[in-house]
Amino acid sequence: MALDPKSGDRERLQRPGLRVGAVVSRFHEDLTGAMLRSAEAELHLSGMEEDALHVVWAPGAFELPLIARRLARRKDIDAVMCFGLVLTGETTHDHWVSMGATQGIQLAMMETGKPILFGVLTCQTLDQAKARALPTSEGGTEDKGREVARAAVASLIALDECDHQPNTKPRMGF
Numbered sequence: 001m002a003l004d005p006k007s008g009d010r011e012r013l014q015r016p017g018l019r020v021g022a023v024v025s026r027f028h029e030d031l032t033g034a035m036l037r038s039a040e041a042e043l044h045l046s047g048m049e050e051d052a053l054h055v056v057w058a059p060g061a062f063e064l065p066l067i068a069r070r071l072a073r074r075k076d077i078d079a080v081m082c083f084g085l086v087l088t089g090e091t092t093h094d095h096w097v098s099m100g101a102t103q104g105i106q107l108a109m110m111e112t113g114k115p116i117l118f119g120v121l122t123c124q125t126l127d128q129a130k131a132r133a134l135p136t137s138e139g140g141t142e143d144k145g146r147e148v149a150r151a152a153v154a155s156l157i158a159l160d161e162c163d164h165q166p167n168t169k170p171r172m173g174f
């Protein structure tokens with residue numbers, strides 16, 4: 001299910017000079033790779049130059065946080081997108097992999113102070129995963145890669161506003 005089904009209809013945000021990292025899980029790499037491609041296309045439309053995307057492949061979703069944190073620590077990277085797919089199996093393994101990825105990514109984001117985006121699908125079937133991972137041109141419905149790229153740009157603009165926007169509200173009282 002999309003976080004915000006209307007986000008795709010909004011005006012595209014611009015942030016020229018974006019420098020972005022991506023960590024992509026090799027598990028189901030046809031789908032994680034599709035999310036990466038869609039995210040990259042979207043970032044170019046938001047102002048990212050050619051060669052400004054640094055991609056690193058991870059063995060599985062469980063390893064995403066460590067690699068994302070290392071990338072986020074680079075001075076020449078503003079935000080890191082994580083892409084993974086955890087499919088429900090016969091045991092609770094998927095739960096623990098998803099939990100490790102989720103908590104680790106959140107922790108890495110708070111530790112580094114940079115947006116680390118959660119493009120990890122947690123699906124019960126491959127059909128659910130295809131619907132979410134693929135762009136409409138490839139038979140998907142949700143294009144999560146694009147959504148993650150948009151969240152990266154929106155987060156950076158929000159952080160810019162925190163740092164630079166003057167407080168224009170007149171001071172009242174003391």
Ligand SMILES: Nc1c(NC[C@H](O)[C@H](O)[C@H](O)CO)[nH]c(=O)[nH]c1=O
Pocket residue numbers: 025027059060061062063084085086087088093094097
């Ligand atoms: N079952 C899935 C995994 N499992 C592998 C782990 O992510 C990890 O690489 C391994 O446990 C070694 O530490 N990974 C996924 O990305 N998706 C799965 O469905």
Ligand SMILES: CC(=O)[C@@H](O)COP(=O)(O)O
Pocket residue numbers: 086087088089090091092093094
């Ligand atoms: C489906 C998987 O790759 C993973 O979630 C583990 O499956 P299982 O629980 O059947 O070992």
